[in-house]
Amino acid sequence: MMVSKGEATRNRILDQALELASVVGLDGLSIGELAKATGMSKSGLFAHFDSKEDLQLQVLHLARDRFVAVVFTPSVREPRGEPRIRALFENWLAWELGRIPGGCPFVAVSHELDDQPGPTREALVEVQHQWINTLAAAVGIAVDEGQFKADVDAHQLAYDIYAIFLAFHLYHRLLRDDQAIVRARASFENLIRAVRI
Amino acid sequence: MMVSKGEATRNRILDQALELASVVGLDGLSIGELAKATGMSKSGLFAHFDSKEDLQLQVLHLARDRFVAVVFTPSVREPRGEPRIRALFENWLAWELGRIPGGCPFVAVSHELDDQPGPTREALVEVQHQWINTLAAAVGIAVDEGQFKADVDAHQLAYDIYAIFLAFHLYHRLLRDDQAIVRARASFENLIRAVRI
Numbered sequence: 001m002m003v004s005k006g007e008a009t010r011n012r013i014l015d016q017a018l019e020l021a022s023v024v025g026l027d028g029l030s031i032g033e034l035a036k037a038t039g040m041s042k043s044g045l046f047a048h049f050d051s052k053e054d055l056q057l058q059v060l061h062l063a064r065d066r067f068v069a070v071v072f073t074p075s076v077r078e079p080r081g082e083p084r085i086r087a088l089f090e091n092w093l094a095w096e097l098g099r100i101p102g103g104c105p106f107v108a109v110s111h112e113l114d115d116q117p118g119p120t121r122e123a124l125v126e127v128q129h130q131w132i133n134t135l136a137a138a139v140g141i142a143v144d145e146g147q148f149k150a151d152v153d154a155h156q157l158a159y160d161i162y163a164i165f166l167a168f169h170l171y172h173r174l175l176r177d178d179q180a181i182v183r184a185r186a187s188f189e190n191l192i193r194a195v196r197i
Numbered sequence: 198m199m200v201s202k203g204e205a206t207r208n209r210i211l212d213q214a215l216e217l218a219s220v221v222g223l224d225g226l227s228i229g230e231l232a233k234a235t236g237m238s239k240s241g242l243f244a245h246f247d248s249k250e251d252l253q254l255q256v257l258h259l260a261r262d263r264f265v266a267v268v269f270t271p272s273v274r275e276p277r278g279e280p281r282i283r284a285l286f287e288n289w290l291a292w293e294l295g296r297i298p299g300g301c302p303f304v305a306v307s308h309e310l311d312d313q314p315g316p317t318r319e320a321l322v323e324v325q326h327q328w329i330n331t332l333a334a335a336v337g338i339a340v341d342e343g344q345f346k347a348d349v350d351a352h353q354l355a356y357d358i359y360a361i362f363l364a365f366h367l368y369h370r371l372l373r374d375d376q377a378i379v380r381a382r383a384s385f386e387n388l389i390r391a392v393r394i
Contacts (some may be wrong), residue, residue: 023312027225102312111305114370115220115298125372159380160387163364167356170363173311175322183356190357194391 010048013038014062017055022102025112026056026120056120063105064127070095072134081142082192085161088138089188092165093181096172106131107169132158148195160191207245210235211259214252219299222309223253223317253317260302261324267292269331278339279389282358285335286385289362290378293369303328304366329355345392357388 003011016037021029031052035042049055071094075087096104106127113121135158142148164187171180200208213234218226228249232239246252268291272284293301303324310318332355339345361384368377 025222025309108308110367110371111308112222114300121371128367128372153383155376156380156383159364159368160361160384162367163360163384164357166363166367167360170307170325170359171356174307174318175325179352183353186350186353187357187360190391194387 006048013040013045013048014058017059018062018066018105019101021056021059022100022105022108026059026109027112029056029059031055053118053120057123059105060109060120060123060127063100066100067095067106067127067131070098081138081145081147082196085135085138085142085192088135089161089165093168093184096165096169097181103169103173104165107166132162135161147197149197152195157191157195161188164188164191203245210237210242210245211255214256215259215263215302216298218253218256219297219302219305223256223306224309226253226256228252250315250317254320256302257306257317257320257324260297263297264292264303264324264328267295278335278342278344279393282332282335282339282389285332286358286362290365290381293362293366294378300366300370301362304363329359332358339392344394346394349392354388354392358385361385361388 013034017029017034020033020037024033029052031042031045031049034040034055035045038045049058071088071091075084075091078084078087102108106124109124110128113124132155136154139148139152139154139157143150143152143154164184167187168180168184171177171183177183210231214226214231217230217234221230226249228239228242228246231237231252232242235242246255268285268288272281272288275281275284299305303321306321307325310321329352333351336345336349336351336354340347340349340351361381364384365377365381368374368380374380
C-alpha cells in the first residue's frame with residue numbers, strides 16, 4: 001500500500017505521541033511536549049492535527065489498531081473456545097509488556113478520562129466495550145462448544161478476566177512486583193478451572 | 198484534641214486538595230488550581246506547603262488516614278476470618294462510592310505515578326503494600342481459624358480481591374456500568390466459595 005510522505009510523517013508523529021501518552025497521559029500530551037519528542041516545530045505539528053483533542057483521538061485510534069494487531073488478530077487464529085480465550089489473555093499480557101513504554105495505554109488513560117466528558121472519553125469507552133464484548137463472545141463460544149458449563153455468565157467472566165489484567169498492570173507497573181505475571185496466570189487458571197466442564 | 202487555627206486551615210485546604218486530586222490527579226494539583234478551589238491566594242497556600250511535592254505527599258497521607266477510618270477500622274471490629282474479609286471488601290466498595298468525587302484516589306493516581314520515580318511514588322507504593330498485606334493477613338487468619346482451605350495462598354487471594362476492586366473502579370467510573378457492583382460482588386462470592394472449607 002502506498003503511503004504519501006505526509007501520511008508517513010503523521011504516522012511517525014503518532015507513534016511517538018502514543019509512547020508519550022502511555023507515560024504522561026493524554027492530557028500531558030501537549031503539542032509542545034510532542035514537538036520536543038519529535039524534533040518538529042509546533043506549527044509543523046499543527047499541520048497534522050487540528051487540535052489537542054484531534055491528536056488525542058488519533059492516538060487512541062492508533063492504540064486500538066495496534067491492540068487489534070497484537071492481541072486480537074493472532075488470537076482468532078486459535079481454535080474456538082478455551083484455546084482462543086487463553087490466546088486473548090496471553091497476548092493481552094504480552095501487550096502490557098510490549099514496546100509501548102508505559103504499558104497498556106488504555107489503562108494508563110482510563111483514570112485520566114473517567115471524569116472528563118467529551119469525544120476522547122467516548123472513544124475510549126467504545127474501545128473498552130468492544131474489547132469486553134470480544135472477551136464475552138469468546139466465552140460464549142466456549143459454552144456453545146460444550147467446553148464451559150452452560151450456566152456460565154459470559155459477561156461476568158469477561159469482568160473477571162479484565163480484573164486480573166488490571167491487577168497485573170498495577171502489580172507490574174506500580175509495585176514492580178516480580179511475581180505479577182505468576183499471580184495473573186494463577187488467577188486465570190483458577191477462573192478457567194471453575195467454569196470448565 | 199486542640200487544633201490550632203493554622204492547622205485547621207491546613208486541614209481544610211488538604212480536604213479540598215484531595216477532592217481535586219481524585220479528579221485531576223496529583224500532577225494536576227497545582228498551587229494555582231488549589232488557590233481557585235479554596236479561594237486562597239497562592240502565597241497563602243505556600244505558607245502551608247513547601248512545594249508541590251510536599252502538597253502531594255500530605256494529600257496522600259490524608260487519603261491514607263481517611264481510608265483507615267472508612268475501610269480498615271470498622272472492619273477489624275468484625276469477627277476474625279471470613280466476616281472480616283467481607284467487611285474489608287464491602288467497606289472498600291463503599292470507599293469507592295463515598296464522598297471523594299473521583300472515587301478511590303489511590304487508583305486514580307496510581308497510573309499517573311507508575312512511571313514517575315520520587316517520594317510521592319514511594320509513598321503510594323508503601324500505602325499499597327500496607328493494604329495488600331492487610332488483605333493477605335486477613336486471609337491468613339481465615340486459614341488459621343479453619344474457615345479457608347489450608348493450601349490457600351493468602352497473597353494470591355489478596356491479588357484476586359484487589360483485581361475485583363480495580364475492575365469495579367473501571368466499570369463504575371469509566372464505563373458507568375450500572376451492573377458494576379453486582380459484578381464485583383458476584384466475583385467476590387465466587388472467589389470465597391472456592392477457598393472456603
